[in-house]
Amino acid sequence: MHTDWKEELASFRQLVQKMKSYEEALGVMYWDLRTGAPRRAVEGRSAVIGMLSGEMFKLQTSPEMGRALQRLSAEDVQQQLEQVDRKMVEECKKEYERSTKIPQDRYEEFVVLTSQAESVWEDAKEASDFAMFLPYLEKIIAYTKEFIERWGYEGHPYNALLDQYEPGMTTGQLDKVFGELRSRTVPLLQKIASSPHQPDSSFLKRSYDKEEQRKFSHYILEQMGYDFAAGRLDESVHPFATGLNPGDVRITTSFRPDDISFSLFSTIHEGGHALYEQNLSQDLMGTVLCTGTSMGIHESQSRFWENKVGRSRPFWRRYFKELQQAFPGAFDQVQPDDFYRAINVVQPSLIRIEADELTYNLHVMIRYELEKALFGGELQAAELPEAWNAKYEEYLGVKANRDAEGVLQDVHWAGGAFGYFPSYSLGNMYAAQIYHAIQQSLPDFEGLIERGELHPIKDWLSERIYRFGKLLTPAEVIQHVTGEPLNPQYLADYLEAKYKDIYRID
Amino acid sequence: MHTDWKEELASFRQLVQKMKSYEEALGVMYWDLRTGAPRRAVEGRSAVIGMLSGEMFKLQTSPEMGRALQRLSAEDVQQQLEQVDRKMVEECKKEYERSTKIPQDRYEEFVVLTSQAESVWEDAKEASDFAMFLPYLEKIIAYTKEFIERWGYEGHPYNALLDQYEPGMTTGQLDKVFGELRSRTVPLLQKIASSPHQPDSSFLKRSYDKEEQRKFSHYILEQMGYDFAAGRLDESVHPFATGLNPGDVRITTSFRPDDISFSLFSTIHEGGHALYEQNLSQDLMGTVLCTGTSMGIHESQSRFWENKVGRSRPFWRRYFKELQQAFPGAFDQVQPDDFYRAINVVQPSLIRIEADELTYNLHVMIRYELEKALFGGELQAAELPEAWNAKYEEYLGVKANRDAEGVLQDVHWAGGAFGYFPSYSLGNMYAAQIYHAIQQSLPDFEGLIERGELHPIKDWLSERIYRFGKLLTPAEVIQHVTGEPLNPQYLADYLEAKYKDIYRID
Known part of the structure; x- marks a missing residue:
C-alpha cells in the first residue's frame, strides 16, 4: 500500500x-x-x-x-x-x-586508510621521503579506482571524481578551458619576468603588531558587510571559514608578525566564503540546499573578494591611509600605488598556497593533469615525483630540490580528495567572469570600491548567487549571472590587463 | 532464547x-x-x-x-x-x-513548559512581578508532583527530588543537619554583627585591569594543578565549569573592572569543580560513572578550594605579594592579614549568590524549607513571597523591598530544578568534614598552602575522591574519606573558629 x-x-x-x-x-x-x-x-x-x-x-x-x-x-x-x-x-x-553503491566495509576501510595516510603523510613531508608515503598513496588510488567503477561514469573515469566537487564538470571541459588559460598565461609570465619594472615589496615583510592586525581584519570584514552578529573571527594555523547555519558563519585567520599580507588576504578570502554562507536564503534553512552550490563557485567568491576587490587599486586608494595609521612607521614613504603593486608581485615558485594570482592556476593545472593521468591509467603513483618535477620545470621554470617542496606539499591526496584541485582554478575563472558581469551591471564598480561602498557589491552577489545556495547548479549560476557558460577568456583578459599595467609591459 | x-x-x-x-x-x-x-x-x-x-x-x-x-x-x-x-x-x-515511568508526552510538555517559564521568569524578575510568573510556577509544581507520584518515594515526597541531585539524601537527614547547623550559625552571626572589629574591605572595590585579572586567574589555576593541556579558561556572564571528557574540562570566569574578588573566587571555585573532572580515572572514560558522584560532593570540591584554600590566611601569606604586583597601587598599605579579613567579611544580605561563607547556608535552608513545604502540601505557590520574606527576616534579619531581590532571584524553579538547592550547603558541610580529615592526614596542611605547594593537596583529593567518579555514592565517599557519615559539626566548628578570629570575638 x-x-x-x-x-x-x-x-x-x-x-x-x-x-x-x-x-x-x-x-x-x-x-x-x-x-x-x-x-x-x-x-x-x-x-x-x-x-x-x-x-x-x-x-x-x-x-x-x-x-x-x-x-x-x-x-x-x-x-x-x-x-x-x-x-x-x-x-x-x-x-x-x-x-x-559502496559496500559499508569497503568504505570504512577507506576511512581508516585515509586517516592513517594523513598522519604518515605528515611524517613523510617532514622527512621529505616520498617512498614512505607511496604504499599508502597506492592503496588510496586503488580504492578510489574501485569506487569509480562502482559509481560508474561517463567518458573519463576522472569525471566521477570531479562531479563530487563540481557537479557536471568533465575532463573535456577542463582540458579546453585550462588549455586556453595556459596558452595565454605562459607568454604573459615570460613578459613579466623580463620586465625591468619589478615592484618593491620589502615593506610587506616588516614587523606588525598582532592586536592591530586583528583590529584591521575585523574592520575590513565589517566594511565587506560580514555580519558579526552571525559570525566571529578567530585564529587558527590554517585559515578557514565554516558555515554552521546562516546565523553562525565563522572565520579564522592567522596573524604573522613579519608578514602583513598573510592575515590581510586570508581574512578577505575567508570573508568571501563567509558572505556566501551568511546570505543563503532563510527558506533553505535545515535543507541540504543550504550551502554553496559547488567548491568552484564557493572559491569564486573567496577569490572575487580577495583578488578582484582586496588586491585592486581602488581598494587601496580607499584603505591604505588607515593601514598606515594602524601600523605607524611600517609604511612610511609608501604610496597607495606602491602598495598595490607590491601585493600583486608575480613570482614563479614551488609552493601552491604561496603562489600569486597569475601562477596559481599553473600549480593547479599540473595537479589536474597528474590526477587525470593516474585515473586514466597512463601514470603510476611511483612515477609521480618525476612527473611532478618535469611539469614544474616546464610550466613554471622552477625545480624542487626536495619532495617536501614538490609532490608531498599538499594534504589532499592523503585524504583521498582527488578531483578537488581544479575547483581552485575554476574559482578564479568564475570570479573573473562574474567580475566582468558586475562591471557591466554596476558601471561605477571601481568608484564604489574607491569610496568604500562595498555593501552594494555584496548585495549584488547575494541577489544573484548567494541566496540560491544549491538551488542552482554551478553551470546555472554562471549562465544566470553572466549570460554565458564558463569562459576562461575573462580571466586571461583580466590577468593581462592587470599585469601589463603593474609591470608596464608594451 | x-x-x-x-x-x-x-x-x-x-x-x-x-x-x-x-x-x-x-x-x-x-x-x-x-x-x-x-x-x-x-x-x-x-x-x-x-x-x-x-x-x-x-x-x-x-x-x-x-x-x-x-x-x-x-x-x-x-x-x-x-x-x-x-x-x-x-x-x-x-x-x-x-x-x-513518565509518559513521553507528559515529559515533552514539561520540557516546553520549563523553557517558556525560564523566559517568563526573566521578564518577571526584570519587572519584579511575581504574579506574572505564578501561573507557570504553579504548573511546574503540578507536573513535578505528578512525576513524584509516578516515580514513587519513601517517606516525604520531596525525597524523590533530592535523590536526583544527591542520591540517598532524605528530608529526615537534612532536617537534622540543617537544624544543627542553624542552631550554631545564628548565635555566631549575632556576635559578628555586634563585634566592634569590622574589617575594612574598601580596597576590594577599586579598579583592576582586566588583562591582569585574566593572567592572575590563569596563574592561580596553574598553582592549583589545573591542567591547561586538558582545559581552558574563558569568560562568560555566569562562571561555570564543564567536563566534556577528562581531557577537556573547561572553566569560565567573569572579570569585573571594579571588584577583584569576583573573578578571583569564581576562578578558584570553578577550578575546584574542574580538578574533580580532570582527575577522574581513565578507566571510567566513556561510562556513565565518568563524572562527579553528586551535586553535593561536586560542590564540596569547588567550595573546598574556594573557601578552605582560597579564603585562608596561609593562601594569602603566599600569594598576596603577587596580587599586589599585578595591580600596582590597588593594595598599597594593605597587609596580607587585612586582605584575608576583607575577603571574609560577613554581611547578612538578600541575594544568595552574593552571600558570604557563613550566611550562605541560611539562604539555602530557607529555600529548602519552602520547597519541602510546597511538596509536602503545607504551602501554596501563591503564598511563596510572603513565606519567603518572613523567613529572610527571621533567619537573616533582612527584608526584600522587591520580589526581584526576594522570591524571584533564582532561576532554579523556572527550570523545574526543585531539590537542587540543598546541594550547595551539603557541599559546604562535606567540604568542612574533608578539611578536618585532610588536616589529620597532612599535619602540615597550612604549611603546604603557605609555601604554595598545592599539588599534594590536589593529589590527596584525587586519590580519595576524584578518581572514583560515580563508582562510590556520596555517602560512601564521605565515610571513606573521613571515617564517619555526614556531620554538620565540622562546618559549625570551622566557621566558629574562623570568624571568632576574624571578628575578635571572646
Missing part, C-alpha cells in the same frame, strides 16, 4: 533536517578542535565525531531514505513538488546512490 | 558510550553558546540541541536498554560483573526506571 506522498515528503524533510543537525553539531566540534580545544581533548572528541558521522551516514543511506526517494522521485509526484523539495530529492538521491 | 550475557554486556557498553557521545557533543555546544557563539546562532543551534537531546533520551529509554538492564541485573549475572559494569548497570537502571 502506498503511503500518501505528502506524508512521505514530511518524513523525508524530517530525515534531512536530522542529517543537517548532525552536520551542524560536527561543524561546531571541528571548529572547536581547530581554534582552541585543549590538546588532550582530541582523543575523546574523535570518538564523538566518529559516532555522529556514523549516525549521519546511516540516515543518508537508510531504508527510510531509500523509500522516500523512490516515492518522491516518481514522475507524477515530482511534478507536484515545489522547487526546493524537488531539488532536495535530486540531491539526496545522488548522494544515496553514491553511498549505497 | 537468552543471548549470552557477555554479548549483552558488550552491546550495553556500546549503548552507554553512544549516550556519552551525545552528551559530550551537547556539552561542546552549550559551552560554545555561553562563551561566544554569535547572537544569531541560537535559533539554529536550539534545533540541533533539541534533536541530539531527543536521541540521547531515546537511547536511555530504548527497548535495547531495557532488555540489557534486565539481563545484566539478574542476580547470577550481576555477581560475575566487574565493579565498573555492575555500578553502570545500577546507574542506568535507575535512570531507565525514572525516565520510563
Whole structure:
C-alpha cells in the first residue's frame, strides 16, 4: 500500500533536517578542535565525531531514505513538488546512490586508510621521503579506482571524481578551458619576468603588531558587510571559514608578525566564503540546499573578494591611509600605488598556497593533469615525483630540490580528495567572469570600491548567487549571472590587463 | 532464547558510550553558546540541541536498554560483573526506571513548559512581578508532583527530588543537619554583627585591569594543578565549569573592572569543580560513572578550594605579594592579614549568590524549607513571597523591598530544578568534614598552602575522591574519606573558629 506522498515528503524533510543537525553539531566540534580545544581533548572528541558521522551516514543511506526517494522521485509526484523539495530529492538521491553503491566495509576501510595516510603523510613531508608515503598513496588510488567503477561514469573515469566537487564538470571541459588559460598565461609570465619594472615589496615583510592586525581584519570584514552578529573571527594555523547555519558563519585567520599580507588576504578570502554562507536564503534553512552550490563557485567568491576587490587599486586608494595609521612607521614613504603593486608581485615558485594570482592556476593545472593521468591509467603513483618535477620545470621554470617542496606539499591526496584541485582554478575563472558581469551591471564598480561602498557589491552577489545556495547548479549560476557558460577568456583578459599595467609591459 | 550475557554486556557498553557521545557533543555546544557563539546562532543551534537531546533520551529509554538492564541485573549475572559494569548497570537502571515511568508526552510538555517559564521568569524578575510568573510556577509544581507520584518515594515526597541531585539524601537527614547547623550559625552571626572589629574591605572595590585579572586567574589555576593541556579558561556572564571528557574540562570566569574578588573566587571555585573532572580515572572514560558522584560532593570540591584554600590566611601569606604586583597601587598599605579579613567579611544580605561563607547556608535552608513545604502540601505557590520574606527576616534579619531581590532571584524553579538547592550547603558541610580529615592526614596542611605547594593537596583529593567518579555514592565517599557519615559539626566548628578570629570575638 502506498503511503500518501505528502506524508512521505514530511518524513523525508524530517530525515534531512536530522542529517543537517548532525552536520551542524560536527561543524561546531571541528571548529572547536581547530581554534582552541585543549590538546588532550582530541582523543575523546574523535570518538564523538566518529559516532555522529556514523549516525549521519546511516540516515543518508537508510531504508527510510531509500523509500522516500523512490516515492518522491516518481514522475507524477515530482511534478507536484515545489522547487526546493524537488531539488532536495535530486540531491539526496545522488548522494544515496553514491553511498549505497559502496559496500559499508569497503568504505570504512577507506576511512581508516585515509586517516592513517594523513598522519604518515605528515611524517613523510617532514622527512621529505616520498617512498614512505607511496604504499599508502597506492592503496588510496586503488580504492578510489574501485569506487569509480562502482559509481560508474561517463567518458573519463576522472569525471566521477570531479562531479563530487563540481557537479557536471568533465575532463573535456577542463582540458579546453585550462588549455586556453595556459596558452595565454605562459607568454604573459615570460613578459613579466623580463620586465625591468619589478615592484618593491620589502615593506610587506616588516614587523606588525598582532592586536592591530586583528583590529584591521575585523574592520575590513565589517566594511565587506560580514555580519558579526552571525559570525566571529578567530585564529587558527590554517585559515578557514565554516558555515554552521546562516546565523553562525565563522572565520579564522592567522596573524604573522613579519608578514602583513598573510592575515590581510586570508581574512578577505575567508570573508568571501563567509558572505556566501551568511546570505543563503532563510527558506533553505535545515535543507541540504543550504550551502554553496559547488567548491568552484564557493572559491569564486573567496577569490572575487580577495583578488578582484582586496588586491585592486581602488581598494587601496580607499584603505591604505588607515593601514598606515594602524601600523605607524611600517609604511612610511609608501604610496597607495606602491602598495598595490607590491601585493600583486608575480613570482614563479614551488609552493601552491604561496603562489600569486597569475601562477596559481599553473600549480593547479599540473595537479589536474597528474590526477587525470593516474585515473586514466597512463601514470603510476611511483612515477609521480618525476612527473611532478618535469611539469614544474616546464610550466613554471622552477625545480624542487626536495619532495617536501614538490609532490608531498599538499594534504589532499592523503585524504583521498582527488578531483578537488581544479575547483581552485575554476574559482578564479568564475570570479573573473562574474567580475566582468558586475562591471557591466554596476558601471561605477571601481568608484564604489574607491569610496568604500562595498555593501552594494555584496548585495549584488547575494541577489544573484548567494541566496540560491544549491538551488542552482554551478553551470546555472554562471549562465544566470553572466549570460554565458564558463569562459576562461575573462580571466586571461583580466590577468593581462592587470599585469601589463603593474609591470608596464608594451 | 537468552543471548549470552557477555554479548549483552558488550552491546550495553556500546549503548552507554553512544549516550556519552551525545552528551559530550551537547556539552561542546552549550559551552560554545555561553562563551561566544554569535547572537544569531541560537535559533539554529536550539534545533540541533533539541534533536541530539531527543536521541540521547531515546537511547536511555530504548527497548535495547531495557532488555540489557534486565539481563545484566539478574542476580547470577550481576555477581560475575566487574565493579565498573555492575555500578553502570545500577546507574542506568535507575535512570531507565525514572525516565520510563513518565509518559513521553507528559515529559515533552514539561520540557516546553520549563523553557517558556525560564523566559517568563526573566521578564518577571526584570519587572519584579511575581504574579506574572505564578501561573507557570504553579504548573511546574503540578507536573513535578505528578512525576513524584509516578516515580514513587519513601517517606516525604520531596525525597524523590533530592535523590536526583544527591542520591540517598532524605528530608529526615537534612532536617537534622540543617537544624544543627542553624542552631550554631545564628548565635555566631549575632556576635559578628555586634563585634566592634569590622574589617575594612574598601580596597576590594577599586579598579583592576582586566588583562591582569585574566593572567592572575590563569596563574592561580596553574598553582592549583589545573591542567591547561586538558582545559581552558574563558569568560562568560555566569562562571561555570564543564567536563566534556577528562581531557577537556573547561572553566569560565567573569572579570569585573571594579571588584577583584569576583573573578578571583569564581576562578578558584570553578577550578575546584574542574580538578574533580580532570582527575577522574581513565578507566571510567566513556561510562556513565565518568563524572562527579553528586551535586553535593561536586560542590564540596569547588567550595573546598574556594573557601578552605582560597579564603585562608596561609593562601594569602603566599600569594598576596603577587596580587599586589599585578595591580600596582590597588593594595598599597594593605597587609596580607587585612586582605584575608576583607575577603571574609560577613554581611547578612538578600541575594544568595552574593552571600558570604557563613550566611550562605541560611539562604539555602530557607529555600529548602519552602520547597519541602510546597511538596509536602503545607504551602501554596501563591503564598511563596510572603513565606519567603518572613523567613529572610527571621533567619537573616533582612527584608526584600522587591520580589526581584526576594522570591524571584533564582532561576532554579523556572527550570523545574526543585531539590537542587540543598546541594550547595551539603557541599559546604562535606567540604568542612574533608578539611578536618585532610588536616589529620597532612599535619602540615597550612604549611603546604603557605609555601604554595598545592599539588599534594590536589593529589590527596584525587586519590580519595576524584578518581572514583560515580563508582562510590556520596555517602560512601564521605565515610571513606573521613571515617564517619555526614556531620554538620565540622562546618559549625570551622566557621566558629574562623570568624571568632576574624571578628575578635571572646
